[in-house]
Amino acid sequence: QKEVEQDPGPLSVPEGAIVSLNCTYSNSAFQYFMWYRQYSRKGPELLMYTYSSGNKEDGRFTAQVDKSSKYISLFIRDSQPSDSATYLCAMSAGNYDYKLSFGAGTTVTVRA
Amino acid sequence: GAGVSQSPSNKVTEKGKDVELRCDPISGHTALYWYRQSLGQGLEFLIYFQGNSAPDKSGLPSDRFSAERTGGSVSTLTIQRTQQEDSAVYLCASSFLGANYGYTFGSGTRLTVV
Numbered sequence: 028q029k030e031v032e033q034d035p036g037p038l039s040v041p042e043g044a045i046v047s048l049n050c051t052y053s054n055s056a057f058q059y060f061m062w063y064r065q066y067s068r069k070g071p072e073l074l075m076y077t078y079s080s081g082n083k084e085d086g087r088f089t090a091q092v093d094k095s096s097k098y099i100s101l102f103i104r105d106s107q108p109s110d111s112a113t114y115l116c117a118m119s120a121g122n123y124d125y126k127l128s129f130g131a132g133t134t135v136t137v138r139a
Numbered sequence: 140g141a142g143v144s145q146s147p148s149n150k151v152t153e154k155g156k157d158v159e160l161r162c163d164p165i166s167g168h169t170a171l172y173w174y175r176q177s178l179g180q181g182l183e184f185l186i187y188f189q190g191n192s193a194p195d196k197s198g199l200p201s202d203r204f205s206a207e208r209t210g211g212s213v214s215t216l217t218i219q220r221t222q223q224e225d226s227a228v229y230l231c232a233s234s235f236l237g238a239n240y241g242y243t244f245g246s247g248t249r250l251t252v253v
Binding site: 029031033059061063068069070071072073076078115117119121124125126127129130131132 | 184187195237243
């Protein structure tokens, strides 16, 4: 079993829909949770960062962390064609843990 | 520089040849990472450099892979006697405060071994 599980999709939604992405993990030591967005032939770029449990909102993006269920989510409201990309979750235990553990990524297409 | 720079962006090589991939991290970032991304797979950790400390090489898949970081800045990932299974995108990233707040990635080198 992988340390971080993420459904690869692909996910196709019409413009304006809400996109819901999620990851589950097995390592209870993880405290720092991130979402990266990766456009085709580009490197991943940090989209959202959350520490411990709770919600964080940034414009159309909301990240949720439920440590009790070892489950994290990313919601994209009012999706746009420019949101079409692969979204990767990543997490670390923090402190002296310098490695990020990544999910496989979910490919999202927003249809105009 | 403004971002993490990697070169070349694409590399096609014959099986058995050696290749060198270069990474120029963000100025002032003390930590540098190499990851490998294969189709349908997550990012696979290869190696980590932090300042003058000994690198963490625990993710290197075989002794054909090596990396160095000169002067605490530029890093080179070398793959000797390349095999077809080495075909992947090799991503370099750098950070200032470790993994807690994420890394900044380069655009990667797409390696194809034929």
